[in-house]
Amino acid sequence: QVQLQESGPGLVKPSQTLSLTCTVSGGSISRVSYYWSWIRQPAGKGLEWIGRIYSSGSTNYNPSLKSRVTISVDTSKNQFSLKLSSVTAADTAVYYCARVRVGYPTITFDIWGQGTMVTVSS
């Protein structure tokens, strides 16, 4: 069965770039009908979609973060990554990677990583 695992620093300094990687195991990241996404959740708050990527490299981002976000994919490593620049304390959150099942028109986050806590602090 497909599993996702986030990795990356748990502490990032303000104004620096947050970098996370999601490793996909148990299945190919290039499989048709699936996108790969990042979602975040500040402590005690709701879920915010950051963006998604297809194995071809095609991306869509949340306009609220678009100027600071880059999502990329490495099919040879079965990984996709998130970079968020110029971070502030407001970017402190649990970051989840998720598989996006696309059924036209259905779009669901059907498999999630366990999440990784990132704190922005000096």
Next chain:
Amino acid sequence: DIQMTQSPSSLSASVGDRVTITCQASQDISNYLNWYQQKPGKAPKLLIYDASNSETGAPSRFSGSGSGTDFTFTISSLQPEDIATYYCQQYDNLPLTFGGGTKVEIK
């Protein structure tokens, strides 16, 4: 962006009770709505997609209904393991957006 408004934000019910959560979209989203369950310290889990279809493996006591702007999520008989926060999520338009969540507790 499409705003998703859930109510109530929290509720307390007894084991065996029928629990209903509502989700309202800021515009017509047809049936392009999913429901997720998030237990404390865990990632969300997909329960319902396309407003009313049960995800494989989801207990039959969970159901969803609605279309357009108004949606309902129901737990037919609340169980202790259902203690969680429930989120709706629309996929009619990007950006994909979630409701604010409904925290379900046992009375």
